[in-house]
Structure formats: C-alpha cells, structure tokens
Amino acid sequence: MVTCLYLMPTGECNCICSYCYCPEGGKRGDPDLFRGVVESFTDHIISSNPPVKPQIRFTGGEPWLEKQLLPDIAGLFLRSVPDGLVVVNTNGMLLSADRLGDFRGDERLIHVVSLDGPETLHDSRRKTTDGRGTFHKVIEGVKMLMDLDLPVYLNAVLDTESSRHLPELLRFISSELGLVELSISLLHLDTGQLSPGERYSLLAYAYSEASSRSIRLGGHHRLLLGYWVPELRCNAGSATALVDSMGMVHACQRFVGRSAPDCMWTDDFDWNGFSSGQQCAMVCGSDHDHAVGKKLYNLYREEYPEYLHSHHLDRILFGVLA
Numbered sequence: 001m002v003t004c005l006y007l008m009p010t011g012e013c014n015c016i017c018s019y020c021y022c023p024e025g026g027k028r029g030d031p032d033l034f035r036g037v038v039e040s041f042t043d044h045i046i047s048s049n050p051p052v053k054p055q056i057r058f059t060g061g062e063p064w065l066e067k068q069l070l071p072d073i074a075g076l077f078l079r080s081v082p083d084g085l086v087v088v089n090t091n092g093m094l095l096s097a098d099r100l101g102d103f104r105g106d107e108r109l110i111h112v113v114s115l116d117g118p119e120t121l122h123d124s125r126r127k128t129t130d131g132r133g134t135f136h137k138v139i140e141g142v143k144m145l146m147d148l149d150l151p152v153y154l155n156a157v158l159d160t161e162s163s164r165h166l167p168e169l170l171r172f173i174s175s176e177l178g179l180v181e182l183s184i185s186l187l188h189l190d191t192g193q194l195s196p197g198e199r200y201s202l203l204a205y206a207y208s209e210a211s212s213r214s215i216r217l218g219g220h221h222r223l224l225l226g227y228w229v230p231e232l233r234c235n236a237g238s239a240t241a242l243v244d245s246m247g248m249v250h251a252c253q254r255f256v257g258r259s260a261p262d263c264m265w266t267d268d269f270d271w272n273g274f275s276s277g278q279q280c281a282m283v284c285g286s287d288h289d290h291a292v293g294k295k296l297y298n299l300y301r302e303e304y305p306e307y308l309h310s311h312h313l314d315r316i317l318f319g320v321l322a
C-alpha cells in the first residue's frame with residue numbers, strides 16, 4: 001500500500017548546481033493534476049488508516065517554484081490527515097515567511113535544505129542560473145524557518161573535495177545554527193568512480209568527525225544496510241509512488257529520466273495494489289554498493305551501535321521505509 005506520495009510538481013529549477021542529477025530541460029507540471037493526485041491520495045489514506053505516518057514529499061526541480069501549489073497541498077493534506085507529514089526537499093532559495101506564516105509552529109511541515117559546506121565550497125558548486133553563489137540566501141532561509149518554529153534539516157553531498165571541508169561545516173551547523181543532525185549524500189559523479197573501499201572511507205571519516213561533535217548523521221547511504229538491518233530496507237515502489245511533472249508514476253525519484261515510468265497517473269490509480277516494475281531489491285545498486293553497506297554495518301557494530309536501528313531522522317529523510 002502506498003503510504004508515501006512523492007510529488008515532482010516541476011522539473012524546472014532556479015539554480016544550476018554543478019552535479020545536478022535531474023533530467024535536463026525539466027518542465028513545469030499542471031497544478032490541477034497535482035491537486036487531483038493529492039485529493040485522491042488523501043481519500044486513500046483516510047479510508048485505509050495505515051499503521052505508519054503517511055507522508056507527502058516534494059522534490060524537483062525546485063518545488064518552491066510552485067509558490068501557491070505547495071502551501072495549498074500541504075495545508076489540504078495536513079488538515080485532513082492530522083498524523084501526516086509533508087517534507088519539502090529544497091535548495092532553500094525561495095523560502096518566504098509570507099507563504100509559510102500560516103504553518104508557524106507546525107512540526108509536520110519539514111524542510112530538507114541543501115547545504116554543501118562552508119561558503120566557498122558551497123558557492124563553487126551551487127549557483128543561481130545567473131552564476132551567483134547561494135550560501136547567504138540559503139542560510140537566511142534556514143534561519144527564517146527556525147524563526148517560524150518549523151523543522152529544518154540540512155543535506156550535504158559528500159565527495160572527495162567536500163570531505164575536506166566537513167569539519168568546518170559540522171562546526172558551522174552546530175555552533176551557528178544549533179543543529180545536531182545532518183544528512184549526507186555520496187555524490188555519485190565523484191564517488192561512483194571510487195572503489196567501494198574509498199567510498200566507505202569517506203563515510204567512516206564523516207561518522208568519526210560527526211561523532212566527535214555529537215552530531216547524528218543520516219542519508220541515503222543508510223539504505224545500503226538493508227540486507228543486514230531489516231528496518232532500513234527500501235520499499236520504494238510499494239510503499240511509495242512518485243508523480244513527476246508530466247504526470248507519470250515512478251517508484252523513486254532516482255529513476256525519473258533514467259528508466260521508463262510505470263504508468264501515467266489516472267483518477268483510478270490503485271494506491272493499495274501499486275507494485276512498481278522498477279522496484280529495486282532490498283537496496284539499489286551493484287555488488288560494490290552492497291560491499292560498502294556491509295563495511296558500514298560492521299563499523300556500526302564496532303563503534304556506533306546506536307545506528308543499527310532506524311531513527312526518526314531516517315524517516316524524515318526517506319519515505320521508502322516500511
């Protein structure tokens with residue numbers, strides 16, 4: 001049964017990050033289509049009353065380009081499904097206190113904002129379409145969310161270069177922003193070229209640095225442990241459905257533009273019976289990826305046993321856990 005709906009209301013973006021993995025030439029979707037999808041999903045959740053927290057997750061492109069649709073949908077869903085969550089993955093450049101004011105203090109509206117490192121590093125890779133760095137605007141947006149008492153989490157890509165700046169980033173988010181958690185994502189463009197041992201070393205270093213500052217880590221790499229930690233098994237394509245800006249349905253955002261969609265969304269979409277042909281096994285990736293997961297599992301067992309179970313941060317960062 002689908003309990004987590006991913007929405008990609010637009011494939012457009014106001015930034016040109018050096019490593020963007022979204023398909024080029026992304027288009028804006030039809031807002032009415034997305035309103036229809038959410039009304040149908042909301043009816044499904046109310047009638048099926050699932051045992052897990054239902055979620056709507058916005059991804060993109062930059063979802064806040066849909067400045068009216070996003071708060072409309074979040075409001076509709078959270079009013080109808082009191083135990084639901086709405087999670088917005090955003091570059092943090094278009095956050096507006098005016099549009100978010102109605103949600104002040106609502107812990108169910110969560111933002112995951114991309115911040116890759118200290119200013120120099122962040123601005124070297126995450127720029128606006130006219131080439132300006134985005135660091136200061138992102139931090140302004142993060143602080144505005146905090147002022148509104150809205151939950152905010154940061155996600156940083158982890159690669160060979162950014163790992164050198166990780167201690168400074170950890171110090172900044174802890175001392176300047178008061179955060180105690182961070183999501184890290186292995187950057188495939190760089191780390192895909194590295195051996196499993198080298199990718200594992202990047203992660204092990206990140207855990208060591210984070211641990212020394214009492215910061216908890218999360219991120220997609222946690223799903224690599226799915227073989228060994230059942231709570232971290234990916235259930236994309238049965239627990240999740242993603243509707244892209246063209247109205248096509250996929251199991252996971254990482255498949256958009258890379259493999260054929262499962263179907264086009266229609267009013268009679270079967271939320272209870274959806275089973276994606278794209279659904280991966282317990283973890284995506286090659287044997288090399290699994291080798292990284294095995295090493296990470298052993299690291300957890302030896303040094304960080306608190307990571308051997310799923311944590312609220314995992315569920316905030318991913319909708320694919322059962």
Ligand code: SF4
Binds near residue numbers: 017
């Ligand atoms: S903000 Fe996200 S969607 Fe936009 S260019 Fe950067 S990585 Fe791509």
Ligand code: SF4
Binds near residue numbers: 234235251253280
């Ligand atoms: S389907 Fe694959 S890429 Fe998508 S969340 Fe699951 S493990 Fe990750």
